[in-house]
Amino acid sequence: MATVALKSVKKSYGDINIIQGVDLDIQDREFVVFVGPSGCGKSTLLRMIAGLEEITAGELKIDGKVVNDVPPDARGLAMVFQSYALYPHMTVANNMGFALRLAGVPKAERDAKVKDAARILQLEPLLQRKPGQLSGGQRQRVAIGRAIVRQPKVFLFDEPLSNLDAALRVQMRIEIARLHSSLAATMIYVTHDQIEAMTMADRIVVLRSGKIEQVGTPLELYHYPANVFVAGFIGSPKMNLVPVKVQSAGADGITIVLPGGGTAMIPVQSSNAAAGSAATLGVRPENVAISADGPIAGEITVVEHLGGETLVYVNVGEGPFITVKAGGDSAANVGARVRLSLKTDEANVFDTNGAAMVPKVRKPLADLEKRGH
Template identity: 75%
Template sequence: MATVALSNVKKSYGDVSIIQGVDLAIQDKEFVVFVGPSGCGKSTLLRMIAGLEDISAGELRIDGAVANDVPPDARGLAMVFQSYALYPHMTVENNMGFALKLAGIPKAERDAKVMGAAKILQLEKLLDRKPGQLSGGQRQRVAIGRAIVRQPKVFLFDEPLSNLDASLRVQMRIEIARLHTELATTMIYVTHDQIEAMTMADRIVVLRAGRIEQVGTPLELYHFPANVFVAGFIGSPKMNLTPVVMKSAGANGATVVAPGGGEIFIPVAPTAVATPGSAATLGLRPEHLTLSDDGPLSGTVAVVEQLGGETLVYVEIGDKILVTVKLAGSGSVHVGDRVKLAVITTEANLFGSDEMAMTPLRRAPVAGKGH
């Protein structure tokens, strides 16, 4: 059992406020990912949970007990660092057993635990090597092994994959996800890569400028972004965020005028700011746009990216406004073509002039992810 609860946690250096009041409850055995652009405070938040940074205000509870002033090693957490932070002069075995050695655990027991962790991570043959003789992926595994050996209540990962090359990153992503199932421990993972967040998380916490923008399962965030920021951050290729003007709003939905004059009816519950004539943002995922001769949007194809299984078409629908369209297969669209685009309106998101989402009315709710 290990829960982590933050209530109104703040961090400031002098006058500069880094974390501006974060409330979050992390359940036992949950895999939570903090994601956000660089400088959003996600690493700071993780380091505050780890005890490497002081908490300026608010309360941190681990397993229900207030842990604000508990030293890092007594919190029962283990952290995997971005630079791996292995001790360069120690062998892999000693690196992994260092915490146990300091805790005064007898050698036989220590060796057994290190061996156990090494087996999980396939490091048995590397135990006598030093970190300098290992590849990036192996070092990463040793760093994880060092965390496993301590049998922590909560694992903390600080951008652990950002120093690896792309293919290795995919592989380690799978390994960490597998590890989470195997060890059945609470894990908190920080990344700026929304793909890592989408693929590994039970729940994602999107941060911006020291505030939580939205918390939810990956699919909740994907289909029901709370605001323009989350909509633009989650998903790849990015959601098209097109400036539109409100025409009318009713109980069943709202009609907006898109660039180029086309009118689109979106089934959402209009908010107070959705007055006719006001500016709004239409959020359309690339896969929710189709080529159609009677579509409300029209423009010129600017770029075509053939990915084999799918094709990304960039269409310029207004002055400097590009929308991305994802088509299945290798489409027959060419640069310079005039095309018309239709919108799957039940999947479209509409954001008011305050950048907050209006609740979609006719969209199937996301099934909860079991864990």
């Protein structure tokens, strides 16, 4: 049972502001992922919650109590580090039991707790080994085991999967998600990998340059990004961000001029868009299709056959290539001239400042929500 609350939390080294005022409420048993590009301050923020970095200004509350000046071990948290940070001279069992040993827990009780955690993580045969004798995935599990043994209020993960190979990463991702539901603990997870964020999070916090860009469920962020940055960061393949011009704004939506001169009407509230101003059209690759009567003309430049789907990159003359996600049996050929159509009710428009215009109709995402508690 633990909630974490940040109130205009700031961190600066001298004149450099790493975290410039973060407000966030994390609910009990929630799985929150901090995601953002390198240097956005996500790890620093996590380390501030952990107590490894001082908080320059603002308030950090765990379970409603301000813990700014509480030492890391007294905050009731456990952290899994990127490098695993296992103690190399101790066996797996001693690594996992170290915190309990320091806390003076009797040996029998300690062993029982270590055994319990080892069973959950299938580490039982490895308990007497040293970290140097384990594979990367096993070390990762020991690091998680060390956190579990302490029965913390909140688990903190600092890019725990970035040192694993792709296959193992998928497997550990599932394992961590499974742990989250079986331990019913609050978890905060830092990653730069938006796929990890999308697959594991209850809520994603997108950070850039020490500021929160958007907080929301994975699907909220996917379908209704608050700005161009979030739109470009979340989703793979990336959302197409096409520079366009506003032709007119009306009650039903906004009419924009597409590359090549065609127009499209996007149903968003467009009160602050002046005719003739620049804007950005955001449309996911799956919402673009090759069809003879589409408003955009272009030439196919690259075709990537992935088996189940095909990614077609179309040069439309100006701006970046437009990515089209087509079926696995797509007959697209490099060099062919095609026309593209858009699903306008799934498209986003961002104004000159990059902020998203609010859609007229918002799909209910509630039934798409992941784990209900």
